[in-house]
Amino acid sequence: MDQSLRDAAQQGSIDALHSLVRGDPYILETIDKIPFVETPLHIAASAGQTQFAMEIVRLKPSLARKLNQDSFSPMHLALQNNQTQVVRRLLDADKDLVRVQGKEGTTPLHYVARTGNLPLLAEFRKVCPMSIKDVTIRGETALHFALNNNKLDAFELLIRWLQQTTLEDASSLWENKLLNWKNEEGNTLLHIAVSNNQPQASSLHSLFLIRELN
Known part of the structure; x- marks a missing residue:
């Protein structure tokens, strides 16, 4: 994953996310094609960046079911890190x-x-x-x-x-x-x-x- 996208997810910067999408409209699509991969949604869910997480889900809903290399979904990671608000918003989606x-x-x-x-x-x-x-x-x-x-x-x-x-x-x-x-x-x-x-x-x-x- 691009380091800039990783940083945006960690910081919860939606503006940075959209700037990256403007530069590469396929940036999320490319990630989604990899069977097991850490996505910006995994990072945001772990860090409790709720709004960023929901923006990712809006742009690319399939990433909510993506498993990382350890076979954990974003919701698994949110639970492991006690990010209850993220869990509840993912449930809404x-x-x-x-x-x-x-x-x-x-x-x-x-x-x-x-x-x-x-x-x-x-x-x-x-x-x-x-x-x-x-x-x-x-x-x-x-x-x-x-x-x-x-x-x-x-x-x-x-x-x-x-x-x-x-x-x-x-x-x-x-x-x-x-x-x-x-x-x-x-x-x-x-x-x-x-x-x-x-x-x-x-x-x-x-x-x-x-x-x-x-």
Whole structure:
């Protein structure tokens, strides 16, 4: 990437961005053609340059889904750097960014479940309810991430998320499948909860299954 474009993204200079576009109308198109690359949107998202980030998304929406050389999207990097405002604005632009799979199939939802950020979990639930179905290459759901990191409040929210989705979706047979999903080590949510001595999680899991059977 051109150093001038890198600097503009780091500083959040929209004027500098447009000056570069005037000099080379294909500057963003050229970047987008590279399969895995750091883009100015990655840099802006990491630095919390919200307005610059949204201008990039307006000019070249596909860059919002681009993975860098480490297989992270701009939203992944915004989350890793606690740039919540950028995350929310990216959600406004494209709700399905929650489902973009990065390294090892990890989505932004998996990351938020692991850190236990309840406000963002609630927002992800609202804008993209089907994102809870996404599974990593290790066979881990967002619920696995919450339990493995002892984020029991997040796990409870995810259980309620499943429950609400079940009520709204008549063809919701996948919920039971998700609750009993085994990771690559063969562990279900209940196995993890028992192994980690998490009786609250075990009770929530069992209660949901009982309601489903009824």
